[in-house]
Amino acid sequence: MASPQAHLEKAKHNIRTIVLLSGDMTKKDWIVTVAFYAGLHIVDAVLYHTQTNYGKHGGSHDNREKIIKQDSRLKKIWDCYRPLHSNSIIARYLQGYKTPATKAVDFEKVMSDEKLIAFVKERLGGLINSAIKLMPAGQDLGIKETFQTELEDFLGFNNS
Amino acid sequence: MPDGTIMIEVLQTEKNTVVSSGPVRLKWSEKDRTVVIEPEDDDKYTMKVEEIIQTCNIKQQRSEYEYQFATLKNILGNWIHQQKDKIDKSFVTVRDTRLLFLVISKNIEYDDAIEDELTKLDWGIANTPLLKDISLSVQSLPQCDNVVYESFLSPPVILEYTG
Numbered sequence: 001m002a003s004p005q006a007h008l009e010k011a012k013h014n015i016r017t018i019v020l021l022s023g024d025m026t027k028k029d030w031i032v033t034v035a036f037y038a039g040l041h042i043v044d045a046v047l048y049h050t051q052t053n054y055g056k057h058g059g060s061h062d063n064r065e066k067i068i069k070q071d072s073r074l075k076k077i078w079d080c081y082r083p084l085h086s087n088s089i090i091a092r093y094l095q096g097y098k099t100p101a102t103k104a105v106d107f108e109k110v111m112s113d114e115k116l117i118a119f120v121k122e123r124l125g126g127l128i129n130s131a132i133k134l135m136p137a138g139q140d141l142g143i144k145e146t147f148q149t150e151l152e153d154f155l156g157f158n159n160s
Numbered sequence: 161m162p163d164g165t166i167m168i169e170v171l172q173t174e175k176n177t178v179v180s181s182g183p184v185r186l187k188w189s190e191k192d193r194t195v196v197i198e199p200e201d202d203d204k205y206t207m208k209v210e211e212i213i214q215t216c217n218i219k220q221q222r223s224e225y226e227y228q229f230a231t232l233k234n235i236l237g238n239w240i241h242q243q244k245d246k247i248d249k250s251f252v253t254v255r256d257t258r259l260l261f262l263v264i265s266k267n268i269e270y271d272d273a274i275e276d277e278l279t280k281l282d283w284g285i286a287n288t289p290l291l292k293d294i295s296l297s298v299q300s301l302p303q304c305d306n307v308v309y310e311s312f313l314s315p316p317v318i319l320e321y322t323g
Contacts, residue, residue, distance in 0.1 A: 062257055065297065069286035078283055083275040086299055090270075094301065094308060109268050110302050119270070 004045035008141040011045070014038035015150050018120070022154040028116050029091035029107040035124045036088035039081055042143060043068065046077065046131045049139075061085070073134060080127035087111075087119065121155045186212055221293075228291050233319065235291075236261055239281050240321050246274055248303060252319040255312070258295040264309050268302045275300060 002010075017034050021027045043064065051067060068074045068081065091107050111119065128147050132140040186195070191210035198204050207215075233252075240250050240263075249264040263278065265271055282298045285291055301309055 060256075062295075062297070066286075066295070069283060072287075075283065079276070079279055082279045082282065082298075083272075086275065086278075087270065089299060090301060093311070094304065111270050115270055119272075122272075 002044070004048040004135070004139065005141060007041040007045040007048070008143050011038045011041040011143060012141070012146045012150075014041065015146055019150050019154060022151075025113050025116075026108070028111055028113075031116060031120065032084075032091040032107075032111070033088045035120050036084040039084045039124055039127045040064075042127060042131045043077060043081055046074070046134050049135055050074070076130040077127055077134075080123045080130065083119075084123050084127070117155055120151070125155075188213060225293050228294050232259075232285065232291060232294050232296070235281075235285065237321060239277070243274065243277060246271065249309070250321045251309075251313055251317055252321075253313045253317050255297065255314055258297050259318070260312070261296060261298045262309065262312050263298070263300045264304065265300060265302050268304075270302065271300075 014034050014037050018031055018038070021031045021034065047064070047067060050071065050073060065082075065085075068078050090110060094107070094110075125147060128144050132144055186209045188210070191208065191213065193209045194206050195209055195212055196204060196206050236250070236252065240247055243263075246266055247263055248266045251260075251262045253260050253262060261278075261281075263274070265274060278298045278300055282296065285294065285296055299312065301312070
């Protein structure tokens with residue numbers, strides 16, 4: 001399996017990808033999707049530390065979610081992770097069914113720029129805040145700092 | 161009748177009378193014994209004690225699951241009622257290896273409040289001992305046409321909640 005450090009590095013990579021995508025707000029669907037995958041890697045790093053028998057990658061989404069929902073320590077992570085997952089599904093799958101007879105769902109209408117920023121800040125930021133509390137001291141690889149500094153301009157931390 | 165064979169008369173018929181009363185014990189320690197079953201139509205057949213015990217276990221589990229599913233339906237129905245101002249349609253279907261509770265919003269805009277309520281519902285169901293065999297995920301969709309949301313409804317749709 002990937003080590004928790006590898007998962008956190010991948011999460012950092014995804015956060016930096018959000019920075020790239022945020023230069024073009026027509027890519028909101030991908031920003032949401034990458035934010036979810038950043039969250040997923042952070043969750044896997046947490047599960048490595050909190051689940052005695054985890055021992056390997058969480059595998060399917062079903063299995064990962066089942067593990068999270070069985071551990072009350074992960075409630076706050078779940079509160080952020082599930083909306084990230086759910087919204088990424090909307091972003092990825094609802095736009096692919098355009099037919100002449102069907103009013104396609106435009107993700108632009110689902111999430112305004114302001115709503116997207118608030119969403120990433122609250123859900124991914126919230127997940128990170130909860131996750132680092134469950135990791136051994138010094139092993140979070142500065143994921144919170146990466147989130148705050150890399151996404152400073154996008155999320156407007158200076159203005160909040 | 162060969163040794164090790166148990167006779168079970170399922171029902172009393174005109175031709176036969178019940179010759180004994182009281183419980184018939186099928187013990188796992190006798191799992192290799194043969195049971196002769198005489199149903200109402202006299203079409204006798206045999207099963208091993210092991211097979212009967214396994215069949216009974218499945219029936220018990222099915223009954224338990226049906227009870228849990230009925231409870232789940234009530235919980236979801238109550239939740240929908242509470243959210244009726246925001247929910248257009250809702251379904252229970254099967255997706256991958258789990259049940260899926262799919263909710264279609266009345267609005268196209270993403271709604272944090274619905275997401276939070278769904279998250280709370282999902283956690284609550286997963287942590288209700290009474291629903292221990294229920295494996296459920298939840299998904300909201302913005303207002304969309306049937307062609308769009310039907311792609312999430314792997315046939316068969318088990319339930320559609322209406323009004």
